[in-house]
Amino acid sequence: MIVQEAAEDPLSDVLAAMQLRVATSASLRAGNSWSIRFQVDRPKFNVVRHGGCWLVIPDEPPCRLAAGDCLVASRGTFVLTSDPDLVPIDAEAVFTRNPRIADVGGAIEVELLGGSVSFDETQADLMSNVLPPILLIAGGVPAADRMAWLLELLSVEWGSGLPGARAACDDIMRLLFVQTLRRCLGGETIELLPTPSWLSGLADASIAKAMTAIHAEPARHWRLQQLAAVAGQSRSTFAERFVRKVGVPPVEYATRWRMQLAARRLRSSTDSVTRVAESLGYLSDSSFSSAFTRAIGSPPGSYRRGQDAERRGRKGQDQISRSR
Template sequence: MRPASLGILDLPVSIDRSFFVIVQDPLHGVLSLLDARGHVSAGLTAGGRWAVAFAAPDGVKFNVVREGRCWLRVGDVTVRLGAGDCYLLTRPVPYVLASDLAAPAVPAGVVFADASDGMARAGTGADVVLVGGRFSFGDRAGTVLLDALPPVIHVPGGEADALRWALDEIGGELRSPALGSRLVAEHLAVVLFVRILRWYLGRPGAAVTGWLAGLADPVVGAALRAVHAAPAAPWTVASLAAAASVSRSTLAARFTAVVGRAPLEYLTGWRMELASSRLRRGDEPVAAIARSVGYGSETAFSTAFKRVVGASPRDYRRSVTTRATRR
């Protein structure tokens, strides 16, 4: 796995009682593995009575309301947005932004085709100003991260203090372009994504599943951090329980209840994600990849990989290479 690039997520070093390892923030590792990238698009200025219908986004969509108020409708979810609000759409589904959801919606492609100076315009006037873009990820992002999140994450402006700096900086780069402004804005967008996730995960009762739910649990979280810090270590339920300072039965029951998978099943899944990342990124021998994720036998690794991913390591690498060639 290539070096992590989102250092803002680093945690203090701590020592596990079974293995002397640096404990890494699992979210840090997952985002680095998925190669998260921000893409800033043209903003939207709108006024009067208007509605814009957007096709299903490619990746995770975000928008920030810089001025005014409007409605967001995604499937059967409707959210009233005000100045300072921000939202993420984590599923590839169509959505509508509007002053009045009963107004005839203009396709976004038509509206943004006429964008100038980085802004598209809908309706008449400038009652509302939105700045947005999307986040793209590498292969298997849905399996690893997005499926564990709700379809819509809405951050009210009054609770967005942790996001304010990134929002203001993105807006400034877009309003007053200079050398490298788009690059700066897109890197800031990744910072914004991480901060939205941190804000959401810190809320009581956050609607997350899987390993993200486990991060908030002191017992499960300790085991997750141990796995992500040393995925190739010869973990057993007993050693993970020791890392979490609980009994084997307690860890097994709690981990399965919170994450939805048994501890060693999760370990195998994470090892396969690390392996699939290395298979995508180069021509490293399969045997070497197997050793890097804790398998002494290439055969045992290939069997586990096919069970989790649905293809053998070599077939998976071949399919990724073929898709990349066709783009």
Template sequence: MASAPQVPASTDRLARVLHRLRLRSTFYCHAELTDPWALEMPAIADSISFHVVTAGTCWLRLPGGDAVALTAGDLALVPHGQGHDLLGSRDARPGPRVDLLPQHYVTEHYSVLRHGGPPAPGDTARTAQLICGVVSFDEPAARELLRALPDLLLIGGDTVSVASSVKDTLRLMAGELAHPQPGGEAVATRLADILVVQAIRAWIAGDAASTSGWLRGLQDDRIGRALEAIHASPGDEWTLERLAHLATMSRSTFSARFTELVGEAPIAYLTRWRMTTAASRLRTEEVTAARLAVELGYQSEAAFHRAFTRVIGRTPGAVRRDREDAATPSRSAETLPESPIEQRY
């Protein structure tokens, strides 16, 4: 009996990262836009903005770039928290910030926006409909993957190479919005979550092989072994010698190869990974800085505190308070004012 084909270890490592992709929804908006219109999408740190065109056409423009056309069925992801413009026409001037416009808040995290000029009688071709959202990922490996994404990830609805799963999700989302039913907005936002993960997977399958950086390092047989060991046990007493031994390389060759692929030295990466792990746990768990210091291999809480503040740019206490503030009960959706989105972050 023939044995099953062996799956490369690099493929296993990438599959494990993709399996852990869990996003945190921040805000969704169903936008109905009538010519002439333009919107400014604000920059939001550590997030991905996405736009699904469910009807009509529009243009997306990144800072300093040319406008890119989007048509019904297209999906655009803007990683890295970049601000950008959505436009009704290619040469439209920048519009108002979307979070400063009046809109109907269905829930605290979902709104309906109607914006633009009055349509001509019976004219539906001049109206664009989009689902826009802002999401982020807390899991450290997912965050590293997002750092590897291009400034704009565009998946065309009419592109033959687009995975059928992406097309199916786009069709389901368009159907939910075209024929509203009770709970339709909840279904649409859940589908949007799925769509973002599917888009990232489709990009990896198609274009990621040519990238450098962390993703390429993960797929390298030797450097990938060291990366996964750090990910699995960040609190171990890792040294350059131990990591090089794991990769079956000399220290100098390992350090040079790791830095070339990943973009930073092994010990610098280890420190940053420990701190992003700590930040993620502070956002999601009831855990103290003292406990994290021990679990992540630091001799004292003070040493951990210094490293965390240097890498993350905030103290452990400030990050923990974010979670506590988010857990504070808010008013019901029915009493929410039509206030700027930015007040909800």
């Protein structure tokens, strides 16, 4: 049997660098008159299991959600309600007694299942403005069906207590993220992306060629002319288009991506700073340290120590959760 390596895939590279982890999984059951405001501090995925309700977001008309509809919220606030004219209460108050299940109102008329994701904060610029604040996927289409199935599976694993449940939940959340980003890349919702981002770049065929080349050879110190040739454009046309789509010049994007890979190596390996620097094309620790500090916000050694402390803290929290 011949095993071939997968082709270079910038989307997979970025998701790996972000270190996505499931943060919560919960269900909301409601009836009669009710209205709940959600503050989005991390991406949230929701599906209407049965029934229906209204979605209210600032400066937009109310939108009716029905069974099978999926809602992805990346930032800001939104309200789920039985009546758009009702005054909402904060979700934090609703989930105080049980963070996994909330019952509101009387007889259950609608049920929603949701999950949220966390990621390495040093990779926050990868997430910034990539998704629209609210993304709706109508029930009945394949993308919604897949996301609904994944959220159901996430709910089962999150509360199972079975060996490997945490790893399974993280993988499910990554799949949810992939489905959402594919939806945007498919062209149906790409116009909703409010600002330039790497995702907008991947939606452009010529820019995507250059980004794929950067991801295939991250240690190469790319020049503008080389990337323009890959994209099949003149230097001026390519540079202008890249900034318009991605938000930063091509060479700067290559440097930033190199630093994201460095951060990942520092988090996940015991390689020395010198070895990490050499693997990414740097001839001296000092030049690597300067570039890393500009991109990430702290020197390589300090970053690694901070990540080690955070990992120990998460391990302790997981042990406490399993003991409950």
